[in-house]
Amino acid sequence: MDRTLNFEYFLPTRLVFGVGSVNRVGEFAKSLGKKALIVTGKSSTKKTGLLDRVIAILEKNGVETVVFDEIVPNPLSSTVDKGAEFANNEGCDLIIGLGGGSPVDSAKLIAVVAKDGGHCWDYTGSGGGRVPKSALPVIAIPTTHGTGTESDPFAVVTNTETNEKIGVGFDQTFPTVSIVDPEVMKTLPPYQTAATGMDAFYHAIESYINTNHQPTSDLLALEAMSLINHYLPIAYRDGNNIEARTALAWASTAAGICETLSGCIANHSLEHPISAHYDATHGAGLCATGPAFFDYIRPHTKERLARVAQIMGAPESEIDIDRLSKMSIEIIHRLQKSVDIDISLEELGVEKSMLGRLAEDAMRTMGALVEVTPGNLKTKDLERILEMSY
Template identity: 50%
Template sequence: MFTSYLPTKIVFGVGAIEKLPNLVKNYGRKALIVTGKKSTKQTGLLDKVRGMLEAVGIETVVFDRVQPNPISDDVDEAARIAIEQNVDFVIGLGGGSAIDSAKAIAISAAMKDAFWNYTHAGAGKKPDRALPIVAIPTTHGTGTEADPFAVITNPRTKEKVGIGYDVIFPKLSIVDPALMASLPKDQTAYTSMDAFYHSLEAFLNIAANPYSDLLAVDSMKRIVSFLMRAYTNGQDIEARTNLAWASTEAGITETLTGVIANHAIEHGLSGFNEKLPHGLGLCITGPYLLEYMFEECKERLAALAKEVFNIQQYSVSKAARLFIEKLYEFQELFDLNQRLSKFGFKEEDLPEIATVAYRIMKGVVVKSPKKLEEKDLVEIMKKAL
């Protein structure tokens, strides 16, 4: 038995951004645009969106201080601005950090309360409302345009916490691959592999189901087929379109099923050191997790060997081993098989990181096919040092 609930209107395709003004007119007359510090300004997208909205009488307020690993302090500051300015809805414009921040701000502004109170690491409150959210992704990785989740870090405790509430499903998501054409090479790789691991982890999740499996496999196949093309030629719009759809599919798999221990480990790591890019962190630890729980997931890995890497006519164990080998080889094409030590992690740091990761993300750790405790997370990270 599984539940499927996706109340988001998704408008997908090249040129979809042009439909924005008519689609948001019913959300109110003033929008808070949440974005990062540079990219949407440099590309002109921020000005374009503001102009489109103002042309149909929607006033805009901009919060442009979102960090790559967004923090609760910024969420609370933006929420205060939203309340003071009496905004009607929130637009997340940019990568996953901008959209996740928009979701968190929408809760804080509607509830008139500090964001951290709505995490299980804080007061554990549950919001009963949020401002309407519009997601406009400029990366093809997080899938946050198609899920009710957001990930925010507390800069004092270094806890990187994921929340999930139906009230923060975007009302509207505009996924326009043309907006992703300016994504740099490294971000092209990092965000695409974030989507890959969303799908891989959903496929291995003990709650996997036929609906999520279908999307997860298709997502991984598209990433393997098109990432190199987008990496070498960012203007390859066919490649960008396939990667954008792979990301949206991966977001839906998160809604249907969810991730497993690899995301818990990475949240612990990048909460401890914000300089570790999320997608890269997943690549560093992911294959070691697969090896660590090999016996419990080898049948599923063997199925992926056939579907994703076209590996045929081997025993289950051999095919599963080949899947991990092919994953390493694929990641190596983009210099993603790095070591945690490169980012300053030391063995003595790992128990504390594992403790925080397990406490904050136990809900996804227990969805892994192998029963894992804190000590297991430490062992996996040790292999990646």
């Protein structure tokens, strides 16, 4: 046991997990408020009937509803401000995030701005770093198995005026209740299955490699990586496989807890400017830089990468730490290939002339994650990783 072990554990969200659990939304909503703002995207929860189903359950439980359906991928701070104004004008006392990471993240921030005032961007590091004193209660109902937003306090928001995409997180931005129902994830198309599943994978591995790793997140990170390695290719080929969806939903939630307890490292710093400038899918951006990133920092974290290889199917006969750590990079490539997302930055549409700017943006907007990355990385190291990923 490491005698310097010290850590903090704070996760104040009621997590409700399981097939059919979305039917319990009314039970929780009526204890939290009288009128709910449902924050969702433009189409998918309408197409699948989930939005209507949730509204019906809430109304049956005496909770009034209004819908704010203007959330797009890589949600904008201006949209959050609009949602908060709408919530206040409608007299809402509860916010429900229904959909992928973008609606749930937006719900968290709408809850802050509606209750605590100001503008969304004020609460980001770049916009002044305001800390909320309070927020409206939030129920998160994720329909993807990736962001982990159901079990972390984080919300990511983009400012189109500055091309900055920044994550924020406070004690007040944990969901009050998160309902994780694998059944509602069956309709997730193959590409989103791959991209969100790999997002969860990177939350797990980055938390495991984080210099602030701790015992609970280590256990959950290894569990999440092992499950994703086995079940993501299955769900990619057969979206209706409920066993695979359940495993991936749990892996995403577990990886979200890892984000809360230990946190992501610089691979996430690298991705945010990519999707801010190119509107790329977050999980795809992570896959473009992930293997080169871990290869680059491998000399500083060989034992942990060796463990990753072991739980992801390296031969039991292999016990050499150096070889196992190298194998972990090959195994990540293999997983990404199995779900057709082993891509380069060039394939994502990134211009080579932008790599220096992206590295600078990563350091400026997400430097805190670089600090907890093994290897003491500088901006020139980030640029080198981007070049290796091109």
